[in-house]
Amino acid sequence: MEIHRVLIAVVLSLVVLVIWNVLFPPAPPQQRAPESQEQVQEMPSTADEYRPDSAAPQDFVPPEFPEFEAIEGKQITVQTPLFEATFNSSGGVLEHFVLRQFRQSIEPDAPYIDLITPRSLMRGPMGVSWNRVPTWIEGEWTFDGEDLFLGDSDEKSLTFTGRIGGVNIIRTYTFRGDSYEIQEELEIVNSTEAQVAGEISNILATPAFSGDRYNPTRVAYFDQSGLSHEKDKQLREGFVHQNGLKWSAIGNHYFLLAFVPHNDRETVLRAELENEIYRIAVSETLYIEPGMVRSMANTYYIGPKDRDYLIDAPAELHRAIYYGWFNVIAKPLIISLNFFHSHTGNYGVAILLLTLVIKIIFWPLAQKSYKSMNQLKKLQPMMAKIREKYKDDRQKMNEEMMRLYKTYKVNPAGGCLPILVQIPVFIALYQGLMGAVELRHATFIEYLPFTDIVWLADLSARDPFYITPLVMGATMFLQQKMAPPPGDPLQAKIMLFLPLVFIFIFITFPSGLVLYWLANNVLSIGQQWWVLRSAGNKPLVKADGKDEPEEVKEVKEVEKSKPTKPSGSAKQGKKRKRK
Structure with a gap:
């Protein structure tokens, strides 16, 4: 009887659990632990208006950005003592990045190096994609700001706002006049009445920096195992890496385009070489509840492989300066x-x-x-x-x-x-x-x-x-x-x-x-x-107790038989006799 009672109790407990899960399904697990800085946060100031009542989902009102009005893409310029960057307001895509300290040749009036060329624009350098859809093409964007001009000690920001596939995207770039780093605060807001699951990708793209075989362009990444480089053959086939990625980059001996996700997020690197354009995309999957926002911090570095600028960059980005097998001696x-x-x-x-x-x-x-x-x-x-x-x-x-x-x-x-x-x-x-x-x-x-x-x-x-x-x-x-x-x-x-x-x-x-x-x-x-x-003419010293080979004795005998040159005093004596 006791066994029957136990069985009945177990069955009833399972029935109750099943019914409870049907009526009140649990939310999917978040990617990061609650203590992470990336955890899902409420929208600032007006978040209470966006949060739906779980007991009455039919009353949910999708959140909207105040005065959001999509505009045609226009160019936004950021000028610092180190570079001049041109962004498109549609998605914050980078159209030009001119290095003001580096020219294309040694001629005094030679144009400055531009790390972004027209060929790479369709690949979306510094753009983001949502579920592999390019937001700068398929999304709607707005921008309210002006060109920036920074001095050595200045720090200024630009904000691009867009929406696509039921989510709103807010991208805030921060620039410093004495750095090649661009800090990004990326916010993804769920504006629907259901949970949103999607893949967000940050993209960098550029053609080969030069055709010099001594200075090849490579895709590099840094993880818990150290620095790795991928060859063109692997990139043409499509390369994927996802174990403990700290940063990834496209670079040659002199210049670097790098993306650094903060806070050790679980990301996946996809790299490819197509139509002679190098492209990397660092992706992560997000689960966002209705009316909630996922915030992420990233760093872009676009500039020279100069230790003075890379040494303070996050995630040991200075390790991108690599001189081959004897790197530990070369540095x-x-x-x-x-x-x-x-x-x-x-x-x-x-x-x-x-x-x-x-x-x-x-x-x-x-x-x-x-x-x-x-x-x-x-x-x-x-x-x-x-x-x-x-x-x-x-x-x-x-x-x-x-x-x-x-x-x-x-x-x-x-x-x-x-x-x-x-x-x-x-x-x-x-x-x-x-x-x-x-x-x-x-x-x-x-x-x-x-x-x-x-x-x-x-x-x-x-x-x-x-x-x-x-x-x-x-x-x-x-x-x-x-x-x-x-x-x-x-x-x-x-x-x-x-x-x-x-x-x-x-x-x-x-x-x-x-x-x-x-x-x-x-x-x-x-x-x-x-x-x-x-x-000089010091003779070889024979080791004690060692007998010379017969061939050596023969050579010495020949040397002794050779007539010796008279010394200076002997020559003078002969001259006196002649006189």
Whole structure:
């Protein structure tokens, strides 16, 4: 009987729960926790008029914006010391974004860089879509304001108001005169008598910034796993990412268009490359009760990849400055470069000083390398004798070579290992100079000496007369002549062509990179010459207890049999006898 009573009680409880859920269905869960700043809020001041009575939904009156009157789209201009932006009042879409600190070329009257082109307008840069419908095309919009002009310390705002698909959209942009950031307060208001579910998307779009293969345009995003870049092939197929997205962007080495959602919202990134237009859309799904509003804060950054402006941007946006595999080394090197520039006012001189500092840091390692190379050079006659004697017995040849190295305490890899340690620094500086916006249109020697011909007026462009690549190749050839020749004749011939290969590679590189490599070669030649001069004709020191190979003794006997040059005093004595 007790079991029957329990069963009856359970069945009755389920019946009551089912009937209750039918009569009073629960509201769908909100995306964010109640303590989040994005939680659904009541409309300010008049929210009570908009909130329907849950017990009497038939009395609901849809909310309306006071004096909402749709108008034709018109251009609104915002001018700051850093940029001039043009928006369309229909949706707040960006039509132009002109960087007032960056020109398209080094000509004094060259037009400024515009990061938004007519080709990208149909993709809706800085527009929003509702349920994948472009609000700037399908929605109705109104605007009540005027053009803005900001000084360095000014802060001003624009507000665009629209409606589409039963929701009202309020977009408020805030600008500062000393920043490339645009703050957005986005409000979505449910003006219907039923719950609204929809997807809101913030959009950025632009064509490739340049056709330079050394400076490609990429879509980047930053999440809990760090920074990632997507290749064009993936973008053409359509790319989607949604795990812990912090920001997403379109950029190249020099410029960036980025969108940053605040408060760690659950967003989805969709990126594509279509008709050579890069487009990103960051979306999230909203559930809004009748008469309620969902508020969201976002940041747009449109401008140069300049650490001074990005360091204070939200969500670690400064991580967009990325120099490749050795990024952790390249960043402090570029910071040092900017330090030298702040004292010299010339980035070419700053590159020379930075190269000198790096050379001083690695001086001890390079010193060991050049000393080892000098020792190998002195062993060349003995090594040639061993190769000739055992040319048909590779194993015996290697054994005798190793015995020779041990006899004179020479490490055959001693000339390479110190250089290998420096390679990551060289590559990091190479990548840093390649991707530093600071070098764009930076001048070293503006005119060829004693002429009015423009020369190294842009360190981010190639040398127009190929002077620096050719001189760099000559320094490489001189370095090879100072180093011991390879034992293999074929390898020696290949090494002779290496400077030509480097000239061919570097001839199209930015002149700032070539200047760094040239300066490093000149300093290396100077150090190598100093080592050779210090060593002079000092004989090799034989290790204690080590027997010299027979081939070494033969070489020494030949050297002894050679007539020695008379000294200066001996020559003077002979002259006296003749007199």
